[in-house]
Amino acid sequence: MKVLTPSITIDGRHIDFIDGALTSTGGLTAASLQFKLPLSVGGNMTLWNKEVLLYFNEFEGTPLFRGYVKRVKETLQYVEIFAQDALGYLKLGGDSTKAMVPLTDRDNIDGLTVGNAISKAISLAQLSDKIGTDCIGDTTPLISSSRPPLRGTLSLEDIIKQLLSKAIDDSGSVPRPNIGKLIDDGSKSQFVIELESDLKTTDPVMIFNEYDNITSLKIINKKIPTIIIVNGANDVKAQFSHEGAIEAYDKTYLEVTNEKLKSPAECKDFAQKLFRANLETQYEYGIDSFDGVYLEENEVVTIKTDDPEFSGNYRVRGKKIAFTPGGFSIGININRKPPTLAEYIKQQDN
Numbered sequence: 031m032k033v034l035t036p037s038i039t040i041d042g043r044h045i046d047f048i049d050g051a052l053t054s055t056g057g058l059t060a061a062s063l064q065f066k067l068p069l070s071v072g073g074n075m076t077l078w079n080k081e082v083l084l085y086f087n088e089f090e091g092t093p094l095f096r097g098y099v100k101r102v103k104e105t106l107q108y109v110e111i112f113a114q115d116a117l118g119y120l121k122l123g124g125d126s127t128k129a130m131v132p133l134t135d136r137d138n139i140d141g142l143t144v145g146n147a148i149s150k151a152i153s154l155a156q157l158s159d160k161i162g163t164d165c166i167g168d169t170t171p172l173i174s175s176s177r178p179p180l181r182g183t184l185s186l187e188d189i190i191k192q193l194l195s196k197a198i199d200d201s202g203s204v205p206r207p208n209i210g211k212l213i214d215d216g217s218k219s220q221f222v223i224e225l226e227s228d229l230k231t232t233d234p235v236m237i238f239n240e241y242d243n244i245t246s247l248k249i250i251n252k253k254i255p256t257i258i259i260v261n262g263a264n265d266v267k268a269q270f271s272h273e274g275a276i277e278a279y280d281k282t283y284l285e286v287t288n289e290k291l292k293s294p295a296e297c298k299d300f301a302q303k304l305f306r307a308n309l310e311t312q313y314e315y316g317i318d319s320f321d322g323v324y325l326e327e328n329e330v331v332t333i334k335t336d337d338p339e340f341s342g343n344y345r346v347r348g349k350k351i352a353f354t355p356g357g358f359s360i361g362i363n364i365n366r367k368p369p370t371l372a373e374y375i376k377q378q379d380n
Contacts, residue, residue: 034086034323036353038065040099041080046071047355048108052084052095055348055363056327058191058210060118063095066108075109077102082113086323086358092216094323098160115212116160116219120187129155129186133179140176143168144193145223147175148210152221155186161212162220169197169208170225173289196287199225200300204307207286211327224328229343229366232330238317239334248316254308255284258301262291270301275309284308315344317362325349325362333364342366 038047050065063084067075077099084095101112119129131154133139139147145168152161175193190210199206206226212219238244256275261267284304291297325331329346344364352359 036358037085037088039083049354052351060114060121061095063097063113066110069108092214096214096219117212119157119160129157130183131155131186131189132183133181140179142175143172144175144197147193148190151186151189162218165220165222167223169223170199171197173197198286198288205303209328227328227330227345229330229345234330234332234343236322237332237334243319243321244317246318253282254279255282257281257283258304259285260297260301261287262297263289266294266297268294268297268301270298270305272305315364319360322360322362
């Protein structure tokens with residue numbers, strides 16, 4: 031079995047560290063790496079905005095994390111470093127600002143597919159050196175970014191979210207959104223677009239079971255959209271709200287565009303499908319394990335238990351890895367459609 035040994039480089043230089051934690055929550059949020067250096071190592075280093083790479087195998091050509099130092103805190107014993115991946119430029123992190131893009135009648139992303147529009151927006155934000163788009167792909171279904179045209183000074187994050195929300199695939203029984211995430215090509219972070227994985231048809235990349243590699247489970251209750259607005263073709267739209275869900279979960283909103291829909295009735299029916307899809311996936315589950323270092327958002331894993339009702343495929347949402355130079359532990363967030371693990375966990379506790 032391959033032995034995994036965490037190692038960190040700063041600007042290409044391997045450094046001695048005390049401990050650290052990698053946190054990735056998915057959903058177009060920045061992954062973060064926090065770690066401590068001995069004061070004798072980090073006290074004299076210039077660290078701000080330096081590139082940080084985390085590996086779990088010295089022979090790997092691709093890092094598990096690529097990011098940039100955003101905060102440094104020095105104590106009497108050590109230097110604590112906080113780094114974010116390239117998505118950190120989309121949000122307020124260690125910096126005081128986030129990436130903005132001015133869209134005008136002259137400089138815009140009109141008439142492009144979503145993939146090409148996001149690529150151009152990243153270029154307009156002058157982040158092409160940090161976020162590559164060589165393998166960005168495009169949405170399913172393929173749609174235009176020009177209806178309605180985006181104008182004004184917008185955050186890059188808002189542009190990406192607005193564009194991705196326009197494309198919802200309804201070819202199956204449950205509507206599936208497109209997601210954006212980073213992958214690493216060995217020399218640069220690359221932004222890619224993927225259709226949310228189908229738990230019925232996607233091949234699992236790993237199997238977990240309660241006896242071999244699950245050490246504990248926990249439930250995370252997510253907010254779900256209770257008021258859904260669907261925009262169809264030619265300014266057709268409809269709104270769906272669920273009073274019982276609003277009472278239980280409060281008012282939360284979701285707006286999407288599906289240009290295949292031609293009438294308010296079709297838009298409302300699609301909104302109801304979206305509500306049911308989100309209701310079915312309102313729970314996320316946390317697995318503590320010693321497997322899964324290389325799992326990525328949107329990959330599918332299989333959970334096996336003695337009760338087949340609670341076994342099945344789950345979608346990886348994010349992970350957290352705590353590590354030292356000699357070892358590590360992993361927490362993985364997963365979600366799925368019912369049946370869920372909630373009752374199973376309760377049964378195990380009785």
